[in-house]
Amino acid sequence: MQHVWDLVVVGAGPAGSQAARTAAARGLRVLLLDKEEFPRPKTCGGLVSAKACAALGLRLPTALGERRIESVRLVGPDGETAVTRTAPFLGWTVDRAALDAFLVEEAVRAGAEFRPGTAFLSIENAASGHISLRTSRGNLRAYALVGADGSLSSVAGALGQSRGLPAWRTALALSAMLSLPAPRLEEVFNGGRTVNFYCLPLPYAFGWAFPYRERVNLGLGAWSGAGAVLPQLMAGFARQLQLSWGITLQAVEVRGAYLPAGGFVFRPGRGRVLLAGDAAGLVDPFSGEGIYFALRSGKLAAETLAGCLGTPGASPNYAPRLYAAACRRELLGELRLALALAILTGTKRRFFRSISAHPERLELLVQIMTNPRAYRAAFFRAQTLGPPARAG
Ligand SMILES: Cc1cc2nc3c(=O)[nH]c(=O)nc-3n(C[C@H](O)[C@H](O)[C@H](O)COP(=O)(O)OP(=O)(O)OC[C@H]3O[C@@H](n4cnc5c(N)ncnc54)[C@H](O)[C@@H]3O)c2cc1C
Numbered sequence: 001m002q003h004v005w006d007l008v009v010v011g012a013g014p015a016g017s018q019a020a021r022t023a024a025a026r027g028l029r030v031l032l033l034d035k036e037e038f039p040r041p042k043t044c045g046g047l048v049s050a051k052a053c054a055a056l057g058l059r060l061p062t063a064l065g066e067r068r069i070e071s072v073r074l075v076g077p078d079g080e081t082a083v084t085r086t087a088p089f090l091g092w093t094v095d096r097a098a099l100d101a102f103l104v105e106e107a108v109r110a111g112a113e114f115r116p117g118t119a120f121l122s123i124e125n126a127a128s129g130h131i132s133l134r135t136s137r138g139n140l141r142a143y144a145l146v147g148a149d150g151s152l153s154s155v156a157g158a159l160g161q162s163r164g165l166p167a168w169r170t171a172l173a174l175s176a177m178l179s180l181p182a183p184r185l186e187e188v189f190n191g192g193r194t195v196n197f198y199c200l201p202l203p204y205a206f207g208w209a210f211p212y213r214e215r216v217n218l219g220l221g222a223w224s225g226a227g228a229v230l231p232q233l234m235a236g237f238a239r240q241l242q243l244s245w246g247i248t249l250q251a252v253e254v255r256g257a258y259l260p261a262g263g264f265v266f267r268p269g270r271g272r273v274l275l276a277g278d279a280a281g282l283v284d285p286f287s288g289e290g291i292y293f294a295l296r297s298g299k300l301a302a303e304t305l306a307g308c309l310g311t312p313g314a315s316p317n318y319a320p321r322l323y324a325a326a327c328r329r330e331l332l333g334e335l336r337l338a339l340a341l342a343i344l345t346g347t348k349r350r351f352f353r354s355i356s357a358h359p360e361r362l363e364l365l366v367q368i369m370t371n372p373r374a375y376r377a378a379f380f381r382a383q384t385l386g387p388p389a390r391a392g
Contacts, residue, residue, distance in 0.1 A: 003070045004141045004143060005029055005140065005141065005143070006023070006030065007020075007029070007031070007142060007143070008131075008133065009148060010034075010120040010146065010154075010155050011120075011147070011277075012038065012103075012148075013148060013277060013289050013328070014099075014277065014295050015277025015278070015294035015297055016032060016034070017100070018107075018295045018298035018302070019146045019148055019298035020114075021103070021110045021112065021302075022302035022303060022306070023306055026306035027306075028109075028305075030113070031112070032112050032114045032115070033115045033119075034114075034115075034117075034118065034119070035120070035288070036116060036117070037116045037117050038101070038114075040099065042096035042097055042100060043098040044210070045217050046095060046096050046099070046104055046210060046217055047069070047195060047210050048092050048094055048288075049091040049289060050089050052295055053091060053092065055292055055295040055296050055372075057299075057319070058268075064099060066092070066211070067210075067211045067212060069091045070084040070086055070087060070089060070193040071084055071190060071194040072085070072366060073195070075199065076199055076356060077347075081352075081356060082297065083355050083362050085179070085363060086195065087370065090195070090369045090370065091369055109182075117137070118136055118137045120149060120155060121134040121136060122134045123155075123158045123273070130142060130143050131144070131145050142382070143309055144319065146275075146298070146305070147269065147274070148276045148298055149279050150279060151165075151259060151278040152258065153279035156275055156279055162185070165261070167225055168223075169264050169281070169336045170223075170261060171222060171224055171235065171261055171283075171285070171288065172227045172257075173258075174217030174219050174221075174231070174234045174255070174256040175217060176217075176219060176253060176254045176255070177215050177217055177253075178215060178216045178218060178238070178241075179215055180211075180214065182214050184245065184246075192211045195210050195211070196209040196210075197359070199348035199349065201222060201349070203222065204222060204285070204346070205220060205221065205223070205348065206221055206348070207219070207237055209241060220234055220237060224307070230256075238254075259283045260281040260282070261342075262285055262332075262351050263337065265281075266280065266328070268280065268324040268327065270320055272319065273317055273320075274320060274323050275301075276294065276300075276301045277290070277297055277298060278362070282297050282335065284336050284338045284344075284368070285342045285351040286339070286342040286375075287365075289368070289369075293335075297331065304322050305319050308312040323349045334373065337376060338349055339374050341375065
């Protein structure tokens with residue numbers, strides 16, 4: 001008789017590893033699988049916000065943190081005017097391959113089994129008391145499944161949902177790495193402790209430059225409908241930054257990936273299957289942050305399933321409803337307000353005008369990086385204080 005796992009988690013990004021670690025720590029027999037061999041490269045800015053660090057519930061090993069971030073700088077559409085705001089701790093920049101490998105190790109330490117190089121292919125049967133699934137390395141059986149397989153989720157596809165979200169609900173983000181010797185990097189990035197965000201002339205777009213030890217991660221994200229112009233914009237953006245830092249121009253290798261904008265319809269899963277992280281469409285549509293939402297949703301998914309599997313009479317079939325309610329309470333309200341802000345601020349020109357006229361308003365970005373209820377607090381404040389004074 002084939003072994004039945006309590007939980008199979010598909011995808012070992014932040015959402016999957018966090019789900020596997022949480023469920024294993026609750027005593028479930030957990031199998032975590034990923035189609036890639038680890039460590040694997042991951043296209044990302046690598047900024048783990050302070051709220052994501054707290055959601056992780058683990059100390060990041062010192063070797064993993066590239067730079068401790070303590071200030072945020074917003075650069076205007078002219079590429080020069082900027083407003084900076086400082087806080088005691090805004091997060092860490094990390095190499096995503098290293099972060100994700102560390103999170104897998106922690107899941108294994110908690111008792112999960114990890115199978116790299118194993119791709120989920122399909123759900124064969126979910127009608128009986130368990131799920132049979134087909135992978136590139138044979139069939140498996142489990143009482144429950146978490147699909148944490150990213151923005152083009154095959155698990156969501158197997159549930160009859162579209163793989164990936166429609167273009168109008170998706171952002172495209174491009175990123176690249178540049179070498180920058182530490183002394184120059186520390187000059188440019190205020191001691192290496194500042195992350196730069198750039199207001200770009202595109203709808204719903206942000207550019208960024210994040211300091212690593214001796215490299216800079218730069219990139220931009222925008223509504224995927226503008227995808228055709230992004231490579232050219234990225235080339236100009238990378239060139240302009242290098243010129244402004246006074247360094248010899250480097251050829252940059254640009255990588256891109258889709259980001260599902262959160263705040264629209266949420267995909268919690270169906271039957272014994274829950275979706276988490278990008279697979280569930282949980283990325284902040286204003287800032288582009290996804291790691292925090294992946295960690296929180298992975299944990300909520302595992303806790304929900306552990307509760308259902310461990311309670312006599314409580315079937316995992318109730319899990320999607322319970323999980324959706326937990327995500328609604330904690331994450332979806334924020335994502336909807338973030339979406340409203342993304343739509344209101346459009347190309348960010350007005351946003352920058354408002355911030356440069358009232359630099360204290362940059363506190364919003366500090367709050368977004370540190371406070372899981374940042375948007376609610378900001379909207380509440382705006383309602384209490386009335387409409388902001390007209391900018392310039
Ligand atoms: C250019 C760019 C920059 C970004 N910068 C930031 C940032 O600085 N900070 C931030 O917070 N967020 C950032 N994000 C968003 C962030 O990267 C994602 O939201 C986050 O990685 C989501 O985590 P996840 O675990 O849901 O999915 P992922 O990290 O995408 O992990 C999914 C895993 O599933 C595996 N997988 C896929 N299909 C299968 C299959 N069929 N079978 C088995 N395994 C499978 C993949 O190999 C992968 O390991 C950025 C995104 C992009 C594109």
